[in-house]
Amino acid sequence: MPDTGISELVRNWIDGWVVSRGGSDPIEEPWGWTIVVGQAQHVARHVLPRPVESDVRKIAAATSAPGTWLKLFVEDEAVLPWVGPGWRLDAPAFLMTCHLSPGRPEVPAGYTLTSWSRGGVTRALVRTLDGHFCARGQIAHTGAHAVVDQVETAAEHRRKGLGALVLRTLQNTAYQAGATTGVLVGSREGQALYTSLGWTTRSPMASLWYEPSPTAQ
Template sequence: MHIQVDSDSESARYVLTGPHTGRARELASHTAASNFWIKWPATRDEAQPTMPDGWRLVEPQFLMSARLARAAPTLPYGYSLTMDDEGSALEAKVMTDSGALAASGRLGLTALAVPDQIVTQVAHQRRGLGKAIMGALSNAALDRGRSEGILLASGQGRHLYEALGWRVLSPFWAAVHHA
């Protein structure tokens, strides 16, 4: 599956649904865009894949799922949360009272709710902002008839999601191209 992302850290990605390291290498050999990602499920026991020049393997990723539950997102003093509806996707942002972006996240709406790019800026971490973003996105998904969620988590994100009731289905390899 090809997904256009268009963020500063990720232009687009391929997500493969099976342990197809050979297919990941083939896609990588035909992709020259900077900040392009390829992600695919694979067990930790599999040999570390080799990728073409310009590609780098990154920290482990984890496919996770959850049955969504209604949340009451709370924010510390000095922060506010907004939600922008983009049709098939939603974007949640936590802003400071001075207008600085503190945290954000997106929610893709397919048959499942797909949280993506949940990021808390370093200066605002450890204040519950990621939990507030996930709560707001879960509520939005439930409001739109989705009760199940799926996401790809980084190693750091995995801890947040597990604390919110998400469970790991499979580890994922991830590779990024730097032109």
């Protein structure tokens, strides 16, 4: 079950996510927040830290725009019965946190690491010596909290410590900027990496998007 501070943690994640992705300021709702994202496949998202069946049913029933997402901080199985046709379930995800500390990891032989900051977001990029993409990630600084986002490693370069290199680089940057707590939402695969690096799982997150079949539109 989510801990008692889940609403505050989710808000911290949202504040960093909108900086990282360039979303709108969160719009306060009785059940959580709405964010306008403005992409064809991700028009907007409704975020419910403590979803209640009646609220989810109302939101789902009132949704007609494809590319609308629901982010619900409970297990997938709990919310699937609450939404109707046209709602698709994304892979399981998990809200995680860690205490930030300093430390500059070593770059493995055969790779280069580049990092830069702009607009409150720091990005880290790992490439081969001849410039081929290997891994990346970014982190948004929002005061005492820093939100890790879009960490990925190319398939042919996995299990070489590059994901850990990216994450530790981002964490160190955020620590140097004054943040004390890291927040992220990761996939099940990412959860294993983050746990090994000292992150703690705070809540599952069910993620659904609206994509009705052509005949239903």
